[in-house]
Amino acid sequence: MSEALWQRCLQELQEAFPAQQFNTWIRPLRCAESQSDQLVLLAPNRFVKDWVSDKYLQHIRQIFVDITQNVSAEVLIEISQQPSAALAARVATRITPPVRAQETDVEPLSFQTPAAPPVPSQPLTESRVTDVYPAQESVTALNPPPQQSPEDWTQLRQSEPSNSSFALLEAEPQLELEMAPVEDTRRRKPRKVDVEGGVKHQSNLNPAFTFQAFVQGKSNQLALAAAQQVADNPGGGYNPLFIYGGVGLGKTHLMHAVGCEMLRRNPNAKIVYLHSERFVADMVKALQLNAINDFKRYYRSVDALLIDDIQFFAGKERSQEEFFHTFNALLEGGQQLILTSDRYPKEITGVEERLKSRFGWGLTVPIEPPELETRVAILMKKAEEARIRLPDDAAFFLAQKIRSNVRELEGALKRVIANAHFTGNSITTPFIKESLKDLLALQDKQVSIDNIQRVVADYYKIKIADLLSKRRSRSVARPRQVAMSLSKELTNHSLPEIGSAFGGRDHTTVLHACRKIKSLRETEADIAEDYKNLLRHLTA
Numbered sequence: 404m405s406e407a408l409w410q411r412c413l414q415e416l417q418e419a420f421p422a423q424q425f426n427t428w429i430r431p432l433r434c435a436e437s438q439s440d441q442l443v444l445l446a447p448n449r450f451v452k453d454w455v456s457d458k459y460l461q462h463i464r465q466i467f468v469d470i471t472q473n474v475s476a477e478v479l480i481e482i483s484q485q486p487s488a489a490l491a492a493r494v495a496t497r498i499t500p501p502v503r504a505q506e507t508d509v510e511p512l513s514f515q516t517p518a519a520p521p522v523p524s525q526p527l528t529e530s531r532v533t534d535v536y537p538a539q540e541s542v543t544a545l546n547p548p549p550q551q552s553p554e555d556w557t558q559l560r561q562s563e564p565s566n567s568s569f570a571l572l573e574a575e576p577q578l579e580l581e582m583a584p585v586e587d588t589r590r591r592k593p594r595k596v597d598v599e600g601g602v603k604h605q606s607n608l609n610p611a612f613t614f615q616a617f618v619q620g621k622s623n624q625l626a627l628a629a630a631q632q633v634a635d636n637p638g639g640g641y642n643p644l645f646i647y648g649g650v651g652l653g654k655t656h657l658m659h660a661v662g663c664e665m666l667r668r669n670p671n672a673k674i675v676y677l678h679s680e681r682f683v684a685d686m687v688k689a690l691q692l693n694a695i696n697d698f699k700r701y702y703r704s705v706d707a708l709l710i711d712d713i714q715f716f717a718g719k720e721r722s723q724e725e726f727f728h729t730f731n732a733l734l735e736g737g738q739q740l741i742l743t744s745d746r747y748p749k750e751i752t753g754v755e756e757r758l759k760s761r762f763g764w765g766l767t768v769p770i771e772p773p774e775l776e777t778r779v780a781i782l783m784k785k786a787e788e789a790r791i792r793l794p795d796d797a798a799f800f801l802a803q804k805i806r807s808n809v810r811e812l813e814g815a816l817k818r819v820i821a822n823a824h825f826t827g828n829s830i831t832t833p834f835i836k837e838s839l840k841d842l843l844a845l846q847d848k849q850v851s852i853d854n855i856q857r858v859v860a861d862y863y864k865i866k867i868a869d870l871l872s873k874r875r876s877r878s879v880a881r882p883r884q885v886a887m888s889l890s891k892e893l894t895n896h897s898l899p900e901i902g903s904a905f906g907g908r909d910h911t912t913v914l915h916a917c918r919k920i921k922s923l924r925e926t927e928a929d930i931a932e933d934y935k936n937l938l939r940h941l942t943a
């Protein structure tokens with residue numbers, strides 16, 4: 404009975420929220436108890452509990468009241484498990500993945516490749532945990548594959564670019580490494596653990612990309628909170644952590660921040676950051692040199708693997724295959740994965756479905772373009788780091804003008820700082836105007852939301868006020884969605900900014916509008932035609 408009531412609520416909630424929100428926050432909730440006057444839900448951890456309590460509980464309660472017809476019904480949310488138990492449950496889930504409506508064609512998990520030795524499915528006993536945290540700087544060794552000549556090894560070492568993570572080392576049969584028990588990294592009692600074979604890890608982490616250097620705002624608070632949780636509890640509930648969003652918005656910075664924080668807490672942790680293209684290049688090289696087993700061993704031996712811009716795997720089937728097995732092995736071993744992409748996992752084209760669905764197993768969080776206040780705060784922070792005095796009005800001016808992304812904002816500030824150095828001037832608003840004349844002229848040519856609203860209202864013969872109103876009739880709602888979608892495509896405004904320009908709507912409404920119009924353009928010729936005409940008109 405209790406489960407049935409919750410299932411009914413779930414159905415309604417699934418319709419009420421975008422899939423990403425539903426999958427991230429509501430689906431992980433379990434029903435502990437449900438009477439007609441009380442529903443008790445279990446969240447997998449405090450982070451989910453707090454987030455759901457803050458953002459969704461009211462809505463869940465409303466649905467529960469509607470279903471039970473009991474206006475005094477209450478909904479409570481509690482934390483279900485301790486982290487270790489949650490992790491164990493997660494490992495179990497990985498072995499038998501839950502069947503979801505859209506995932507019924509996902510093939511069963513395999514943790515082995517034909518060429519690789521099987522990855523044992525071990526419980527998290529002490530010995531297993533210790534090989535999750537081996538000493539990083541100890542000399543490590545690797546057994547070369549039988550067919551390889553010493554020349555091949557030299558060639559491979561020499562051809563390895565310096566920023567590569569994967570580097571094959573001299574052969575040494577077996578080493579004894581000094582290991583620190585993971586339970587107490589501060590008061591370490593070193594002990595010896597035999598480790599067969601090994602590779603030297605190069606983290607590639609940028610020490611400047613820390614949590615302290617990251618400015619929090621509405622646009623990134625969810626991603627930041629999730630990243631901090633992962634740094635607190637690597638390999639725990641949020642595995643993989645998938646951060647997605649447009650260019651230059653701080654995805655790489657955040658993933659490095661997790662790595663830096665993990666290293667700060669445990670200097671022996673093996674953290675490897677790399678761009679997905681590097682993973683592909685390493686794999687190709689390993690294949691050429693018949694060293695694919697070493698490649699596999701390298702990437703499966705890390706404590707945390709951070710792969711940037713995963714969309715570059717598109718169309719690279721062999722790399723996807725290899726990454727698929729690495730992914731499974733790491734997850735099974737309780738090692739942390741952090742991935743970034745320029746779009747939501749399901750929207751990445753050219754990547755196999757089984758990979759895409761796995762990307763969503765942990766936590767998927769967006770980063771949006773920062774709103775004005777955050778842009779100002781970022782400028783202030785960057786100026787402080789550069790030891791430059793940036794007056795408030797100058798920071799506001801620059802932040803108002805450069806809305807596209809943080810990288811461009813930072814680039815503009817760097818130009819101003821360089822100019823100030825060369826000319827000996829102090830930074831003021833007029834000085835910025837002069838220094839960035841060309842860039843600002845370009846920005847001014849960009850389409851504004853006002854302009855889009857005017858053109859769309861004209862095109863559909865409705866009033867601008869209708870676009871901003873609460874009216875939901877199709878004749879108004881559809882043009883409004885078109886205008887929102889055009890605003891997202893043609894301006895640099897964030898979703899919250901667009902939402903607020905359309906009568907104070909929530910950013911999720913804008914996101915929904917963009918997705919709706921995208922799918923309608925594929926299925927309805929009229930909408931596709933309208934959109935094309937409007938685009939042409941606005942960008943002429």
Ligand SMILES: Nc1ncnc2c1ncn2[C@@H]1O[C@H](COP(=O)(O)OP(=O)(O)OP(=O)(O)O)[C@@H](O)[C@H]1O
Binds near residue numbers: 616623648781784810
């Ligand atoms: N919230 C923030 N606080 C401070 N700096 C930020 C913030 N967001 C982004 N940055 C800075 O902006 C620059 C670009 O960020 P980053 O490289 O992480 O973007 P990205 O989203 O990974 O972009 P891409 O998709 O192009 O790789 C970096 O210098 C980063 O430090």
